[in-house]
Structure formats: structure tokens, C-alpha cells
Amino acid sequence: MTRIVPPLRLGVNVDHVATVRNARGGLLPDPVRAAQLACAAGADSITAHLREDRRHIRDDDMRRLKDVLLVPLNFEMAATDEMVALAIDLAPQACCLVPERREERTTEGGLDVLGGGIDLARKVERLSAVGIRVSLFVAPEEDQIARAADIGAAVVELHTGAWCEFVAEGETAKAEAEFARLARAARRGAALGLEIHAGHGLDCATAGIIAALEPVRELNIGHFLIGEAIFAGLEGAIRQMRHAMAQGRAAIGTGTAA
Numbered sequence: 001m002t003r004i005v006p007p008l009r010l011g012v013n014v015d016h017v018a019t020v021r022n023a024r025g026g027l028l029p030d031p032v033r034a035a036q037l038a039c040a041a042g043a044d045s046i047t048a049h050l051r052e053d054r055r056h057i058r059d060d061d062m063r064r065l066k067d068v069l070l071v072p073l074n075f076e077m078a079a080t081d082e083m084v085a086l087a088i089d090l091a092p093q094a095c096c097l098v099p100e101r102r103e104e105r106t107t108e109g110g111l112d113v114l115g116g117g118i119d120l121a122r123k124v125e126r127l128s129a130v131g132i133r134v135s136l137f138v139a140p141e142e143d144q145i146a147r148a149a150d151i152g153a154a155v156v157e158l159h160t161g162a163w164c165e166f167v168a169e170g171e172t173a174k175a176e177a178e179f180a181r182l183a184r185a186a187r188r189g190a191a192l193g194l195e196i197h198a199g200h201g202l203d204c205a206t207a208g209i210i211a212a213l214e215p216v217r218e219l220n221i222g223h224f225l226i227g228e229a230i231f232a233g234l235e236g237a238i239r240q241m242r243h244a245m246a247q248g249r250a251a252i253g254t255g256t257a258a
């Protein structure tokens with residue numbers, strides 16, 4: 001019997017186009033132009049993280065993205081009152097609530113959904129009430145995922161950063177243990193009715209591996225693609241990524257998937 005494997009979407013994160021722009025001031029390179037190119041190359045959605053310190057994406061970038069995109073915009077943001085108000089005003093198709101610390105170099109760890117209490121639950125409710133699909137960016141911890149379902153999130157995005165670091169450092173045993181945690185978390189979330197996304201630090205190799213986890217429906221990838229675009233162009237980088245994801249997905253049901 002033929003297995004119908006659900007498709008895997010690619011969300012392209014354009015934050016680090018803005019990082020390069022902001023290194024010199026001015027308007028170039030423009031993350032909105034990168035987003036349009038990414039869409040032409042086959043991105044299913046665009047992700048942008050409006051950090052509280054505006055170190056890369058800025059408010060005006062979010063407005064312009066919302067104005068021009070024909071694919072869903074995934075607004076990544078800290079779970080603060082300021083960001084919730086901005087998101088409600090902008091009305092993107094999706095919001096991903098992430099933990100944020102000013103002094104961090106990049107997003108460390110997952111959102112503490114259990115510790116977020118009623119305040120986080122209310123934020124999820126306010127965003128959902130205006131039709132925004134809410135995702136919580138979490139470490140692969142089953143109790144956090146169960147709480148995400150309890151407070152009405154539609155999606156969890158599993159933080160793949162620790163796994164990718166172990167892979168890059170050649171820490172094979174740690175990488176295998178972390179991947180097993182991701183696989184368990186994905187199954188548990190799907191069983192609770194959550195849609196499962198994954199992202200952070202993925203490259204073609206790791207994306208190809210995680211693509212073979214059937215419950216995972218979307219990967220959000222930025223830093224690698226924007227870096228690889230220097231060598232292969234954005235279209236070329238996205239083509240390579242799509243190929244890696246398709247190969248990983250094709251392994252499902254053949255007995256060769258992880």
C-alpha cells in the first residue's frame with residue numbers, strides 16, 4: 001500500500017539580510033527584496049523576528065513584508081505586551097512566540113511555557129482571537145509541549161539549535177540523544193493535536209535528516225540560507241535546501257528514515 005506522506009513546507013527567515021544592512025546603516029541589502037526572491041524560488045512562507053532591541057528586522061520591515069508578500073508571514077517575537085500589540089495591528093498570518101534576552105547572540109533555549117502562566121495563555125488567546133495562528137518556540141521537552149496545547153497554541157516549533165551544534169561539533173552521542181528527544185517531542189505534540197514545526201541552526205544536512213520525521217510539517221531556516229546565498233545565490237541556496245528536504249522526506253516509509 002502506498003503511504004501518503006504529508007508535505008513539508010519551507011519558511012525562509014530573512015533576519016540576517018537585515019543584519020548585513022544594519023552593519024553599515026542605510027537601506028541595502030533589503031530583507032523585503034530577499035523575501036520576494038525567496039518566494040519566487042519556492043519559499044512557502046517568510047519568517048522575520050522583530051527583536052525588542054531591533055538589532056536586525058525593524059518595524060518598517062515588518063510592515064513592508066506584510067504589504068507585499070503573497071505567502072504567509074510568520075512574525076517571530078518575544079511574548080511581551082509591546083509585541084502583542086504590534087502583531088495585532090499588523091495582522092500577520094502567524095506569530096511565533098520566542099524567548100528573548102538582550103545580551104544573547106541568538107535565540108537560546110525554548111520558551112518557558114510552563115512558567116509563562118496565565119499571562120502567556122492570555123497572549124496566545126489575544127493573538128488567536130484576531131485570527132493569527134500562534135506557534136510557541138520550545139525546546140523538545142514534553143511537559144512544555146503539553147502545556148502549549150493546554151493554553152491553546154496551534155503550533156509548536158521545536159528548537160533544533162542544540163542538536164545542530166552537537167552535529168557540527170562531531171559530538172555524535174549527544175547529537176543522537178538530542179535527535180531522539182526531537183523525534184519524541186514531535187510525536188507527542190502531534191498526538192496532542194499540535195502542528196509541528198522545527199527550526200534554528202539548520203543547514204542542508206540537518207534539514208535533510210529532520211525532514212524524515214513525519215510529524216514535522218514546516219522548517220524555518222534563515223542563517224544558513226542567507227550565508228549560502230553569498231556563494232550560490234538565494235535561489236540556488238533555496239533549491240539546494242528544497243532538494244535536501246525532499247530527499248529526507250522521501251526516506252519516510254522506505255525503512256531508511258531516522
Ligand SMILES: CC(=O)[C@@H](O)[C@H](O)COP(=O)(O)O
Binds near residue numbers: 013076105107199
Ligand atoms: C527564534 C529563531 O530561531 C530565529 O529568529 C533566529 O533566532 C534568528 O534570529 P536571531 O539570530 O536573532 O536569534
Ligand SMILES: NCC(=O)COP(=O)(O)O
Binds near residue numbers: 013157200201222
Ligand atoms: N525559528 C527559526 C528560524 O526562523 C531560523 O533560524 P536560523 O536558521 O536563522 O537559525
